[in-house]
Amino acid sequence: MLALELHVLTPDAWFCDGVAYAKLPWLTSELLPKLVRWAAECKSSEFRSTLSLLPVEKYSLVYQQLKEKYKAMVKVWPEVTDPEKFVYEDVAIATYLLVLWAEERAEKGLTDRQSFVDLGCGNGLLVHILANEGHPGKGIDVRKRKIWDMYGPQTQLEEKAITPSESFLFPGTDWLIGNHSDELTPWIPVIASRSSHSCRYFVLPCCFFDFYGKYQRRQCKKSQYKEYIDFITEVSQVCGFNTEEDCLRIPSTKRVCLVGKSRNYEPSDEAESELRRDRYIKSRQSAPGVAVQRSNVRNDGDCCHGNADSDRTPGDTWGAGFQPREKVETVRNCAGLPRDFVDGVVLRVANVLLGMTAGDGRGSCSDWNRGGSLSVGEVVGLLDQETLQLLKKECGGLQTLLKNNHQVFRVEGGRVYIRDWRDRKSSRVDAKRKPVAPGALKTRPCWFHAHHAQGCPLQAENCAFAHGPDDLRPSTKPLKKKRNDAV
Structure with a gap:
């Protein structure tokens, strides 16, 4: 039997030593019943429990160390975004990856630290932390941020539009990262799988994008967020990854990540796996409700929709039809309307x-x-x-x-x-x-x-x-x- 008691030290006081307290009737009629209900109810989550893939004690220790080390970033943050949220969120994501990679090195007997590329790195803080902690890597984003100049030359950041294609493969990289990577999110498992058989990925989905436009809902029995996570999981599995799901400890409602650490096929089966990936991507392009973005697609034989593609191997022009975001983001908050x-x-x-x-006309302002x-x-x-x-x-x-x-x-x-x-x-x-x-x-x-x-x-x-x-x-x-x- 569940018993819950609430002991009140200052039952009738609103203030004590400058601290405000709730009155006894509210505590008994409102708070106590809610505590009982919360303690008794059993809700099943749509997602895995938080930090299910890591040793939580090790994560907590590393997080506290990094938080102390990088807390000064909050005071010098030059962007218009909230420094408290973004600094500590990136510290938490960096902590997750550092612990995940340390466990991988211990499991595989590796000595070298894993290399990485962060696709759509934004403010670049995650890249900065990982590089400072000894992991070789870089970040790429379509727009440079003011804070990039503060990191120093050891943090490699490139201002470049990323278009899924043979030009953006990373065969020498251990891990690809997609941290709130928006329109690149479904492409990251694809890019990782085509970069090399040993390339792994970590992605934290946020906004809902398909390969060639906004993701369109197809189910009503799931939340939109759960449906999108399942879609990225499906992409990952089609790309040949043994896909794992986890929930990060970050100040965000979008905190479910997907990790592809290994493949479900042998290197000798790469050609067959590539055909499967290619068919799946093309099926998404023609799926009902997918608004294909083609403003930058040429129609002169280099376009994957033209007849000249009939003799190409799968993957040669697999990003055609993808529209990267503009270098200068358009203001769409109604402020630009006439x-x-x-x-x-x-x-x-x-x-x-x-x-x-x-x-009844200009009368008294009282009415x-x-x-x-x-x-x-x-x-x-x-x-x-x-x-x-x-x-x-x-x-x-x-x-x-x-x-x-x-x-x-x-x-x-x-x-x-x-x-x-x-x-x-x-x-x-x-x-x-x-x-x-x-x-x-x-x-x-x-x-x-x-x-x-x-x-x-x-x-x-x-x-x-x-x-x-x-x-x-x-x-x-x-x-x-x-x-x-x-x-």
């Missing part, structure tokens, strides 16, 4: 919301019309197909556009509201917003002053936006360049 287009969508949605609880609310799905129904198609090309689409226009809208719980700037408790963002300082420079017009039937609910001196052209001042700050320093 201003007139955005203003039209905002006005259309706001007028419908205000019309749900229409006021200022806050409008009604609509689900994001209902807002979609207000827009024409041409507008929706344009929004689909942006990350987050309509919801991103609405959130970008936070002066007008409040989006919470999948519903859209008119923002009332008098209510500072309407969201955590508003609660943290500081009052307008006297004489503050106002560089944007107030939408409500211009478009709301009752005007702005705030007086001009209390509003962060300009009430009319006389209140508007040009910004004296230089325009900020949009930064897209992905890792």
Whole structure:
């Protein structure tokens, strides 16, 4: 029988020595039942347990050593990404690989440290750590990051677009790494298998890509993440790997990795294995729902879809149709949409919301019309197909556009509201917003002053936006360049 007791030392105090405590009724009615439920329930995970392929004690020791050694990177991190997350995540991934490789050396009686190539290395920190720990290798990515110059010459990083082909095989490399490698993820087992019979791989899938475009779901009984992991596992097995799955100890929801340490066929069977790989890749290219990207594919006999390929051996042009990402990543957060287009969508949605609880003209602000609310799905129904198609090309689409226009809208719980700037408790963002300082420079017009039937609910001196052209001042700050320093 399971017994659970909760002992409270300060039952009636909200604060003790400056520390806040929950009240006794909440502890007894909320916390204790949840603890009992969590202790009694038995949930089976879709994935393997964490660090199932490694000795956990050894991993923990190495992780603490590396964390202490590289923690200074957090203070000098020059990218726009969160240093706390990315530094310690790469430390954890490096720890996993170092322990995995140490176990491999002990198992096979090896003395030399394994070599590696990190495909799509991003910020390059993983390459830097592995190289510093004595493993010869390099990283390749389509875009150089600012932090690369900080590592020094011992960390080899190449700025180059990777296209799966005979030009990107690594016959002298022990391990290929794909750490959140996006469109390269399904290709990494293929590249490893074609590089040499002894080449191994480690891949940590994140975004869902097929060989020639976005991965399309085919099952509804699994989560999308589980289905994609199973797809990469299938690719690995077709490529001839004895595939193992593990779960990393990292601050990410995408933490399942796949490891191919050995093959399920002999070197003498390479030709037959290559035919199997080739057939599988071609079948994925013609699979229903796969959007093949062909913007850079030539149609002059060098293209794998042309007649000139009839006498080629499998693999000669196996990457044709693959589209690597652009060197300069396009901003797709709705910020690049035409201003007139955005203003039209905002006005259309706001007028419908205000019309749900229409006021009676410019009256007192005490009964200022806050409008009604609509689900994001209902807002979609207000827009024409041409507008929706344009929004689909942006990350987050309509919801991103609405959130970008936070002066007008409040989006919470999948519903859209008119923002009332008098209510500072309407969201955590508003609660943290500081009052307008006297004489503050106002560089944007107030939408409500211009478009709301009752005007702005705030007086001009209390509003962060300009009430009319006389209140508007040009910004004296230089325009900020949009930064897209992905890792």
